[in-house]
Amino acid sequence: MARRAPPAEMLPQERQQRVLQRLRSHGRVVAAELAAEFAVSEDSLRRDLRELAAQGLCRRVYGGALSVSLPATPLKQRRGEHAGRKLALARKAVELVGEGQVLLIDAGSTNAAIAAALPERLGLTVVTNAPDIALALYEREGFGILLLGGRIDPRIGGAVGAQTLQELRRIRADLCFPGACAIDADTGLWGFDSEESLLKRAMVEASAETVVVATGDKLGARATHRIVPVEQVRHLVVEHDTGRATRVAFAAHGVAVHRAPPAGE
Amino acid sequence: MARRAPPAEMLPQERQQRVLQRLRSHGRVVAAELAAEFAVSEDSLRRDLRELAAQGLCRRVYGGALSVSLPATPLKQRRGEHAGRKLALARKAVELVGEGQVLLIDAGSTNAAIAAALPERLGLTVVTNAPDIALALYEREGFGILLLGGRIDPRIGGAVGAQTLQELRRIRADLCFPGACAIDADTGLWGFDSEESLLKRAMVEASAETVVVATGDKLGARATHRIVPVEQVRHLVVEHDTGRATRVAFAAHGVAVHRAPPAGE
DNA sequence: CGGATCTTTGCAAGTTTTTGCACGTTTTTG
DNA sequence: CAAAAACGTGCAAAAACTTGCAAAGATCCG
Numbered sequence: 001m002a003r004r005a006p007p008a009e010m011l012p013q014e015r016q017q018r019v020l021q022r023l024r025s026h027g028r029v030v031a032a033e034l035a036a037e038f039a040v041s042e043d044s045l046r047r048d049l050r051e052l053a054a055q056g057l058c059r060r061v062y063g064g065a066l067s068v069s070l071p072a073t074p075l076k077q078r079r080g081e082h083a084g085r086k087l088a089l090a091r092k093a094v095e096l097v098g099e100g101q102v103l104l105i106d107a108g109s110t111n112a113a114i115a116a117a118l119p120e121r122l123g124l125t126v127v128t129n130a131p132d133i134a135l136a137l138y139e140r141e142g143f144g145i146l147l148l149g150g151r152i153d154p155r156i157g158g159a160v161g162a163q164t165l166q167e168l169r170r171i172r173a174d175l176c177f178p179g180a181c182a183i184d185a186d187t188g189l190w191g192f193d194s195e196e197s198l199l200k201r202a203m204v205e206a207s208a209e210t211v212v213v214a215t216g217d218k219l220g221a222r223a224t225h226r227i228v229p230v231e232q233v234r235h236l237v238v239e240h241d242t243g244r245a246t247r248v249a250f251a252a253h254g255v256a257v258h259r260a261p262p263a264g265e
Numbered sequence: 266m267a268r269r270a271p272p273a274e275m276l277p278q279e280r281q282q283r284v285l286q287r288l289r290s291h292g293r294v295v296a297a298e299l300a301a302e303f304a305v306s307e308d309s310l311r312r313d314l315r316e317l318a319a320q321g322l323c324r325r326v327y328g329g330a331l332s333v334s335l336p337a338t339p340l341k342q343r344r345g346e347h348a349g350r351k352l353a354l355a356r357k358a359v360e361l362v363g364e365g366q367v368l369l370i371d372a373g374s375t376n377a378a379i380a381a382a383l384p385e386r387l388g389l390t391v392v393t394n395a396p397d398i399a400l401a402l403y404e405r406e407g408f409g410i411l412l413l414g415g416r417i418d419p420r421i422g423g424a425v426g427a428q429t430l431q432e433l434r435r436i437r438a439d440l441c442f443p444g445a446c447a448i449d450a451d452t453g454l455w456g457f458d459s460e461e462s463l464l465k466r467a468m469v470e471a472s473a474e475t476v477v478v479a480t481g482d483k484l485g486a487r488a489t490h491r492i493v494p495v496e497q498v499r500h501l502v503v504e505h506d507t508g509r510a511t512r513v514a515f516a517a518h519g520v521a522v523h524r525a526p527p528a529g530e
Numbered sequence: 531c532g533g534a535t536c537t538t539t540g541c542a543a544g545t546t547t548t549t550g551c552a553c554g555t556t557t558t559t560g
Numbered sequence: 561c562a563a564a565a566a567c568g569t570g571c572a573a574a575a576a577c578t579t580g581c582a583a584a585g586a587t588c589c590g
Contacts, residue, residue, distance in 0.1 A: 012538065028279055031576080041540055046577070061278035062547060062576065131396035131403075131412065138396075138419040147396065147424045149414025149432050154403040159412045167414050167428070277548065296566080306550050311567070327557060327566065 010038060016048050023058055023067045030064040057224075068192075085215060085239060086110050090117040092260035093177070093213045093237045099123060101174040104203050105133055107158025108179030110213055112136065118143070127171055129199070130158035146171070153196070160195045168202050176207030180214050182223040185249035188230040190223035197225035209234040219246055230255060275303060281313050288323050288332050290385060290405040295329040349528035350480060350504060351375050355382040357525035358442070358478045358502045364388060366439040369468050370398055372423025373444030375478055377401065383408070392436055394464070395423035411436070418461070425460045433467050441472030445479050447486035450514035453495040455488035462490035474499040484511055495520060 010018075015038055022029050031049060035042040053060040059068045090113040097103065099122045105111050107130035115133045118124060125144035128134055131152070137143045150164030178200040182190040189204075189212065191197035204210045210233050219242065230253045237258045238247070247257045275283075280303055287294050296314060300307040318325040324333050355378040362368065364387045370376050372395035380398045383389060390409035393399055396417070402408045415429030443465040447455040454469075454477065456462035469475045475498050484507065495518045502523045503512070512522045 063276040131399040134396040145417035147414045149412045152410035
């Protein structure tokens with residue numbers, strides 16, 4: 001089956017897999033290079049790239065493609081990108097928080113907005129692996145903060161890896177906000193990165209309830225690593241313009257769907 | 266000095282990403298420099314800058330471009346208190362850092378200045394209990410970052426306590442920067458808080474060498490909790506106007522004293 | 531087996547993007 | 561104010577891209 005032979009003859013799908021591997025390891029691929037390497041015309045290879053891009057597995061650019069899982073856009077930019085919409089979502093999400101609860105907040109720009117929107121008078125304790133979230137909270141007052149340590153992945157903006165996972169095992173939280181890369185009513189919650197997904201999963205399992213806050217582009221999207229099935233998600237906060245069909249689909253799986261009001265101060 | 270890798274063929278979009286990275290880490294870029302580095306004409310590079318500026322990702326200026334966001338966070342204001350003096354100290358302190366070393370950096374505004382002054386090309390690994398330091402480093406490039414978790418004390422701005430201590434036990438560092446509350450040539454290093462002092466002590470013991478960076482008001486002062494005796498301090502970085510008597514007193518205990526130049530760019 | 535159908539592939543034609551250069555303009559500097 | 565550097569624009573060539581199409585092979589079904 002598995003032929004490790006030289007690029008003799010390769011199945012189309014196999015070729016696409018190799019392209020993905022290369023994308024993951026190098027962060028970019030050049031169409032002409034791969035065409036030569038796989039001994040196919042550039043046309044075929046461009047078709048591959050187009051397909052992969054259509055599935056959201058890479059970003060097509062002139063001359064080749066760039067990896068998408070390692071977000072090329074810096075954190076600050078992502079944070080500012082849909083500031084208004086994220087604020088609306090965050091305000092809706094914090095309504096689910098109760099007095100004295102322990103919250104588990106993952107790294108990510110949407111979650112940073114949620115942390116910023118948390119009310120101060122509730123005596124909340126926040127557990128997070130994201131330095132920026134911890135920083136934002138201790139510059140305000142009235143939060144207990146527990147920082148999860150570990151190796152920091154700059155692309156993610158927070159700690160990931162075995163050590164973080166281990167620390168997390170000591171925690172029991174009331175509410176969990178795992179940053180979602182993609183969520184689907186049938187297949188559940190998905191992440192782009194392997195370690196990141198493992199951590200999110202552990203977060204969900206360490207919490208009594210899970211809240212997923214998703215901007216429109218994450219609904220129905222797909223990513224490479226499964227985090228948890230949709231049944232483990234208790235609440236879903238979406239934007240006001242989310243289709244009714246989508247909301248019903250999630251509700252059918254026992255998810256409480258909350259709609260944020262339209263953006264705008 | 267160390268020039269960048271050979272200008273292997275680069276995709277246009279990829280080039281723009283690199284420009285953004287550079288912008289983020291250096292705060293500014295020079296058109297001619299980048300053109301040479303990427304081996305393209307200045308025209309092409311100017312086009313890139315124009316596009317990025319059109320997307321609001323940078324600010325176009327004569328000769329190059331500037332980073333668009335330099336918002337003064339509350340913490341930075343605090344840091345700005347003695348910004349000039351701390352910058353001078355920090356620059357002197359980072360001269361002690363060698364290639365590929367593992368640094369243990371405690372929380373504190375002076376240490377934040379040191380972290381900001383660290384050069385990127387040395388392949389450094391930074392271990393810290395301070396979210397703001399971790400944040401500053403992963404928004405630049407080229408640092409390995411290990412975050413120490415634990416309960417965060419807002420007054421200190423970093424993790425302290427038993428859990429942090431425990432994580433620290435797994436670390437061996439080359440150089441340690443414990444934030445000093447007070448240092449005295451005879452009695453050694455002192456801290457204000459019990460737990461904080463315990464942590465600093467553990468940091469010193471986990472490192473091959475210790476560097477204390479002290480503004481004038483900390484020299485000869487006293488606090489309540491002893492951290493380590495002065496013999497365990499290898500380097501002391503002080504301001505230019507530190508008295509000769511003080512410097513000699515530390516030198517007599519085997520401490521290498523380094524004087525920072527007067528403040529001012 | 532045989533024919534219909536689908537997939538994959540390479541080619542050709544036409545389009546879009548990128549790039550460097552020429553030329554005139556604007557900004558900076560002394 | 562004048563020279564130098566940086567800039568913007570138009571332009572033409574090259575590279576990369578898309579689309580349509582037909583041939584070759586695989587697959588399916590009766």
